Structures are given as structure tokens and as C-alpha cells.
Amino acid sequence: MTDKPAESDCPRDPILRVVPRPADINANGHIFGGWVLSQMDIAGGIVAGRVAQGAVATVAIETMEFIAPILLRDIISLYAHVERRGRTSLAIRIEVIATRDGGRTEERVTEGVFTFVALDENHRPRALPPA
Numbered sequence: 001m002t003d004k005p006a007e008s009d010c011p012r013d014p015i016l017r018v019v020p021r022p023a024d025i026n027a028n029g030h031i032f033g034g035w036v037l038s039q040m041d042i043a044g045g046i047v048a049g050r051v052a053q054g055a056v057a058t059v060a061i062e063t064m065e066f067i068a069p070i071l072l073r074d075i076i077s078l079y080a081h082v083e084r085r086g087r088t089s090l091a092i093r094i095e096v097i098a099t100r101d102g103g104r105t106e107e108r109v110t111e112g113v114f115t116f117v118a119l120d121e122n123h124r125p126r127a128l129p130p131a
């Protein structure tokens with residue numbers, strides 16, 4: 001892991017917007033952590049795949065913090081940007097924002113850094129294209 005990302009690698013628009021469904025709720029009335037994690041993996045994979053210009057695989061979750069609960073009827077926005085770039089790998093920081101109360105309230109609910117590796121046709125690491 002070496003280079004810092006360019007400013008243009010940090011989008012201001014969400015990569016994904018999703019709404020949890022009743023089946024995604026746990027016994028506390030909160031959304032399952034595993035559901036959020038999977039949405040983050042999808043959002044991070046979209047950004048990593050764009051930068052890698054091809055297939056990527058998640059190799060590690062460096063950090064994952066559940067800051068506040070996600071509730072039914074929240075709208076979840078996922079923002080993702082390249083935090084570090086290596087030879088074959090990318091660390092992607094993913095932030096999850098919940099919008100609730102009919103759009104009046106926004107809260108940062110989850111944040112994490114996922115590492116993706118660019119893959120070749122043999123499912124082995126491939127050098128990233130030049131930045």
C-alpha cells in the first residue's frame with residue numbers, strides 16, 4: 001500500500017442508496033450488522049472495480065464500526081472512496097448515512113475500510129492500471 005488517492009477519487013454522491021426490509025431486522029428492532037456489511041461490500045466493490053477496470057475480490061475488512069443503529073424505514077446511503085492504493089490492492093473507506101424522519105434527520109451509522117484485490121482470469125492478483 002503506497003499512494004494517496006487523487007481528489008477525484010472521492011465522490012460526493014452516494015454509490016448506493018438502499019432501504020432495509022422487515023426481514024433484515026433483528027430482535028432489538030435494529031437492522032442486522034451482516035446486512036449492512038454486505039451493502040458496504042457491494043458499494044466498495046463497485047468503486048474498486050471501476051479503479052481496477054476489472055474483477056476484484058474482497059480480501060480483508062480492516063475496520064468496521066457500528067456507530068448507531070439502522071432502523072426500519074431509514075434510507076441508507078453508502079459513500080465510498082479510495083483511501084490507499086497498492087500494487088494490486090485498494091483500501092476503500094465506506095461510510096453509511098441513514099436518512100430518517102421523512103428526510104429531516106441524517107445520521108452516520110456505520111463506517112469501515114475494506115481491502116479489495118484486482119484479479120486476473122486465473123483469480124490471482126493483477127497489477128492495478130496506472131492511476
Ligand SMILES: CC(C)(COP(=O)(O)OP(=O)(O)OC[C@H]1O[C@@H](n2cnc3c(N)ncnc32)[C@H](O)[C@@H]1OP(=O)(O)O)[C@@H](O)C(=O)NCCC(=O)NCCS
Nearest residue numbers: 001056057058059060085086087088089115117123124125
Ligand atoms: C484475493 C487473493 C487472490 C489474494 O491472494 P494472495 O495470495 O493473498 O495475494 P498476495 O499475497 O499477492 O496479496 C495481494 C495483495 O493483497 C494484499 N493483501 C493480502 N492479504 C491481505 C490482508 N489480509 N489484508 C490486507 N491486504 C491484504 C497484499 O498486501 C497485496 O497488496 P499489494 O499488491 O497492493 O501490495 C486470495 O486471498 C483470495 O482469493 N481470497 C478470497 C477472495 C474472496 O473470495 N473474497 C470474498 C468474495 S469477493
